[in-house]
Amino acid sequence: MTQNKLDQWLNQRAQEPVQRQLLVISGEPDWAISQAQTVLYRLKLTCHLWVGEGAADNIQANQYRQYLGREYQALIYNAFDGLRASALAALSGAVLQSGLMILLCPDLQEWPTYQDPQKAQRISYGYLSQASHSHFVAWLIQRINNDPAVAFYSKEGFNGTNVPLLPFSEALQHSLSKTATQQKAVDSILNIVSAEKPDALVITADRGRGKSSALGIASAQLLEQGKEVLLCAPVVSAVEQVFAMAKTLYPRAEESRLTLTGAHSSMSFQPVDRILAEQPVADILLVDEAAAIPAPLLKALCERYSKVVLSTTIHGYEGSGRGFEIRFKPYLREKHPNHDTLHLLQPIRWQQGDPLEAFWFSCLLMTKSRYQQVAVPNESISYQWFRGKELVHSPELLHQAFELLVNAHYQTTPDDLVRILDAPDQRLYLLTSDGNVLAAAQINWEGNKALDEIATEVVKGKRRVKGHLLPQRLGFIFKDAASTKQRYWRIVRIAVQPELQHQGLGGKLLRQIEADARDLKLDFLGSSFAASEDMLKFWQKAGYQLVHLGDKKDASSGEVSALVLNPLSKKAKQIQTRLISFSDQLS
Template identity: 35%
Template sequence: MDTYQTPSGSTSNTLQYLAQALPVAARNNHRLPLLLSGSQPWLSGVLEDITTFTQQPYWFFSDRSEWGLTNVQPWKQAKKLLGQSIALLILDLTEVIPADALGIVSGALQGGGLLVLLLPPKCQWPQASPFHLRASQLLERCNLPHLTEAGLQPLTPQKLEQDNNLPQPPCATQDQERAVTAIKRVLTGHRRRPLVITADRGRGKSSALGIAAAQLLTAAEQEQQRSLSILITAPSRKAADTVFHHGEVLLPQSHKQKNVISLGKSQIRFIAPDELASQEHKASLVLVDEAAALPAPLLEKLLRKYSRIVFASTIHGYEGTGRGFAIRFKKTLNAITPKWQQCELKEPIRWNSGDPAEQLMENLLLLNADAASDEVAAKATLESTSFHLIQGAELRENEIRLREVFGLLVNAHYQTRPDDLVHMLDREDLDTAVLTHKTGNDESVIAAALVSHEGEFNEELSQQIWAGKRRPKGHLLPQTLAAQGGFREAPQLKMARVMRIAVHSAVQGTGFGQHLMQRVADVMAEKGFDLIGTSFGATSELLSFWGKCTMQPLHIGSTRNSASGCHSVIVGQGLSTTGQCCVEQWSLRYFQSLPFLAHTVLGSLEHGVLLHLMQRKTSQLLKFCPRLEEDELELLHEFCNGYRNLDACLPELHKLSCTILPEHRTVLTDEEQAILTCKILQNQSWADTVRHTGLTGKKEAEHTMLRSVQKLLKQVAIESTH
């Protein structure tokens, strides 16, 4: 058992401390943080002493140039350290704490390494924002060596119990060993039992995929008669580098190319997610790394298509979080493959458990934040909750509430990053709306939303935004509606944008999200906002939720968003008379343009999403929806009876698909909805239509279309009698 003890004294004694503590850190496989707070000249002198003493290559991140040391990188270059392992890291936090970049670079420091944090005098930042005030309090209280111009502050010795249960190489931990075994079992065990692996950053999740793939190829080669095709996919080829690296190292006799590792008759091959989902590939086993960064519809396609598949995702870390992925994807897994398996990696690889640098970063950036317990949340009812609209200064005063809110956001949104914590605390134009449930003397957060204030520009700036000459940062709704939607008046309106919304997993689907949004809309209306809206990657689930919140689609992007993999949609609800008039005009324009977009830029949109987007939910919009005339209905009946071919009825079929299909799609099967959407609305070829609908061929597709038209005509007849 090794301990760290801090001697008192000045800089010379600090070097004595490092001489004693760094070997202890190496034995414990811990990273050693050292806090330095003082004036810039004093910090420069201490840094010179430390770098001379350690004699280690170092990385130094700072946006200041007066340090007098070489190899100083600006913070914007933080991603250079991804995938690297270093022994000495110096970080300049004297002016600001760049939260995202700090999360990135701190993960590159290896066990036994030294982390030097440069802080302002007395750990007090000049801007004194809520985020930095919280950081000041945390750093002053933390049990870490802290050198100031007055000397080195003492701390309580830290202890570590060594673990003598070592894994079998090439695995670095027992957790990783169990994960490798579980991955291989997906191939050798029963079909339709996918594995979901989740882990914090630095736990060897991607390495486990590579180790398992290499061991499977080795076993296949030894059997000689067997050939394996292991397919790897990830948001990008670079994201799969770790998997391929371990495969290459463990298969030295293999033939290696950029995207393929071959050994005998078997191979490991990278395929992009879209291609893997849309085209036919022979696969013995599919490994999906960083699954949380892929859109949910694509993951579902992969799950349905491949009977032996592993999904792996990071829970915490610089790249956002995947904890919400496991929660949300669980519903899909339960529905499609109820015998799915789960494996969580908890043991760190680059450093041992109890690492003081990891504990510091987790607390500072709330990487370990979690929502209220399921037991507490499950007891909440709509009647038992209270609504609060909070700003950052109030959140800073309530650490428990802050952690619960951020934990909810981490669960719900895989892209939630440390910078979001900064925004929550520091932005004056950002409100945090919460529903809390009281249990005894405590209040637990059940649902939360981040609401940004946008728009309200003068006429001159609004015109420049509409013309695309100005793009004010952080004003997504007015800027997109003006520059892309063409609505000149949008930037002048006072808008509230819901940036994030999260409901505790224990009560999802029970109305808490809608209730929260109604309370937010009421408060924003009282505050004089014209419109409340949001932007998100269009999926059927999200469109259904926002429709229940009485928000109308106002705009859809012409290309897929690189982060979500979906087309971005803006929905909104008018709060003032002016806002209501604008929403009515903009939604009408949107619905008028959608049929044209369907067979151009939205030609590959998922059929269920397109039908959701075309559904008119208000009587105001329905009266602008042209109904089928008698002669058009007669032609459609002739089509169903075989007297007219498809080409002779295309205008009528298109009108039927635009008007009746979206409103009555539930009377059709999924294949029947898809055949009309793909062939008629999106103008796809028969070959693409058959592929997207999953039917066996053109003949079956034609029969399915006839059946779907007959069902919709029956609905028209029912409506006409009322």
């Protein structure tokens, strides 16, 4: 009976137009791999990407960024080799319409306690033995079981129904573009070139919306018009689709490495650093995946070229989409007040309401929460802290808190959701009012006995372990072994709802955290962050003292790093005085 159900499901997928879906194959590793190979053979899915063991041409999860922007009929993710949430989210976007994403995993009863090989990459040194149960996996299983569009296959049975494609719309049958907004993007790019004044355009989209194709369509038309098109991106692979589309639509162009040349025109790719150094002449500069380029470099590009298009993915698979919003958009509004912004909403590689995208967006909390914008009096505010186990059972609070952290911090990714739920050295502190999260802070336990045996090696720079940022950095910078052995809480991230900022909520949350830290006899509270003027003022106002300022700018933020401390114990105060004195001598 099980085989009959699976056969019927596969036959329907092979014969009828269906949407992208997730198939979970659960069981022993060899059996699961064998079944996945059979599914690929039955459906003739020869263009596929295999992550983890199971295929000769497989890749590892940590290589996922190299495959963004590519397209496959199927994506097989072997979770026996470890879960990487950011890879799952990003690579799901590489599956074409009617394609399949296959997730191989242990028996669902055993999976939360499975010894995940990736666990050591997200759990701080000294805490691995305490991370015997994955609350993230429990969260994932819950969503697998509750989503009717997810197909599930094990030795005990098969359960799943195919989701049919909706009728095809022919509204744009005479256009090169596949959606109205994509055509608008193409027209806007062409208008920038023909305009007399300097201009800028920002194109944002989730994956699969055709933004790179829009750049390629516009580039082909510009080549026909005899224009010089300059293209850049953080990596060459990000623009493969742009070149492929331009070459298809302008076949007369001669193609050489990273260049298309027409009779009196050209389109070429150059790395950002070379463009800034050589400043080649161009009628327009197209920047794809702009969010992954440091904001200072984007600013420099906009200062050197008067006509610029910046295209970027907005969901933070790489933890950079929001950085573009937070760190670059204000500059653009100031320097190019008349710039246009266009958001591509309708998918092109799959249909609106696609089951696979909807599953991962929901599971990894990439959808909008039900937070209600409120202005609350102080007496209605509640203060709570949570570990992963409690958060799994408070999904709406978790959703709101994670959304807030993603929007406020450009480096927050789906991998951070896994750490929040699974890492025994983490706590999540919330200020809430009537079920609405007003402010959130992510806390790490650091130092103490975990580093006792390796303190000397840390100070000498011979050892660096996972986590424990504050004690390791202090010990190494100041050559102070005592600082590595203290008990720390590091505020990894803190955020307040934008409309409630400058009302003292962040300071209130820090005071509550400090009260708890004192009750637990901790030595230090501290944080490390990109040292903008506003951030330094916030921490210093909260009673934290700057003890170290980096000398190199971070590639993502364009700022140097700052390290601030708030000593809680008598010994901590003595250590901090010594560190500051030493820092003054160095400067």
